[in-house]
Amino acid sequence: MLFMGMMASLDDGLTDYGKMSDEQLMKRVGKGDEQAFRQLYQNTDKTIYSFILSIIKNPQDAEEVMQETYLKIWTSAAGYKSQGKPLAWMFTIARNLCYMKFRDQKHQSELGLDDLNGDETGAVCPQLENLADKLVLEAALSILKEEEREIVLLHASAGMKHREIAANLQMPLATVLSKYNRAMKKLENYLR
Numbered sequence: 001m002l003f004m005g006m007m008a009s010l011d012d013g014l015t016d017y018g019k020m021s022d023e024q025l026m027k028r029v030g031k032g033d034e035q036a037f038r039q040l041y042q043n044t045d046k047t048i049y050s051f052i053l054s055i056i057k058n059p060q061d062a063e064e065v066m067q068e069t070y071l072k073i074w075t076s077a078a079g080y081k082s083q084g085k086p087l088a089w090m091f092t093i094a095r096n097l098c099y100m101k102f103r104d105q106k107h108q109s110e111l112g113l114d115d116l117n118g119d120e121t122g123a124v125c126p127q128l129e130n131l132a133d134k135l136v137l138e139a140a141l142s143i144l145k146e147e148e149r150e151i152v153l154l155h156a157s158a159g160m161k162h163r164e165i166a167a168n169l170q171m172p173l174a175t176v177l178s179k180y181n182r183a184m185k186k187l188e189n190y191l192r
Contacts, residue, residue, distance in 0.1 A: 015035075017035055017036055017038075017039035018039060020036070020039065022040060022043055022044065022086045022087060023082060023085075023086055025037075025039055025040040025043070025086075026040065026077055026080050026082075026086040026089075027080075027082070029073070029074065029077040030077040030078040030079075030080055031078070037073075037074055037077075040073075040086075041070060044087060044090060044168075045066075047087065047154075047160075047168045048066060048069060048070075048090060048091070048094055049062060049063075049066050050154065050158035050159075050160060051091055051094055051095075051150070051153065051154060051158060052065050052066050052069065052094050052097075052098060053157070053158065054153045054154065054156075054157025054158040055094075055095065055098040055153065055157070056098055056101065061101060064101075065094065065097050065098055065101055066094070068097050069090070069093055069094045069097055072093050072097065073090060073093060076093070085169065085170055087168055087169060087170065088146075088147070088150070088169060091150055092146070139190075140187050140190050140191055141153075141187075143186055143187075143190055144183050144186060144187070145183075147169070147179055148179050148180075148182065148183035148186070149183070150169070151165055151169070151176055151179050151180050151183065152180060152183045152184070152187070154168075155180060162176050162177055162180065
């Protein structure tokens with residue numbers, strides 16, 4: 001038994017985490033492998049941050065949500081169901097944490113009448129205009145399927161190229177392009 005433990009520790013020293021797929025890394029993270037978690041972070045941090053920033057729009061809040069995302073990934077990895085796309089699972093965690101952040105911010109700072117400056121002069125109120133735009137955008141994005149929404153947000157907000165999105169989501173480029181075009185047509189029809 002002692003020999004098996006020594007072999008396992010030798011094996012860990014010889015493991016090349018850089019050559020493992022994200023799926024393999026996720027399985028090891030689920031077993032508490034810190035080195036696998038480090039590698040998974042290095043493989044995905046830029047993509048996850050871009051995705052979060054595309055939703056949150058504030059770099060400081062995006063960094064906070066990113067930390068929460070990776071903490072949740074670390075604590076929940078054991079429950080990850082292998083589907084071949086751990087990045088999609090990670091995006092779901094990040095998206096849910098972004099929405100929680102929005103809810104927290106909404107509770108902390110409800111827009112009140114005292115916040116609106118000046119008399120009623122017919123001038124544009126930026127706070128209300130931004131709120132209306134945000135509500136329209138959220139409603140429009142809600143009609144999209146999850147993968148379509150991720151592709152649109154990664155391309156439009158995070159500025160990622162379709163090839164990068166395909167690589168990160170582990171999808172063929174043609175599928176990403178098709179889903180993107182379909183999503184854009186849905187959004188266009190909705191916004192009319």
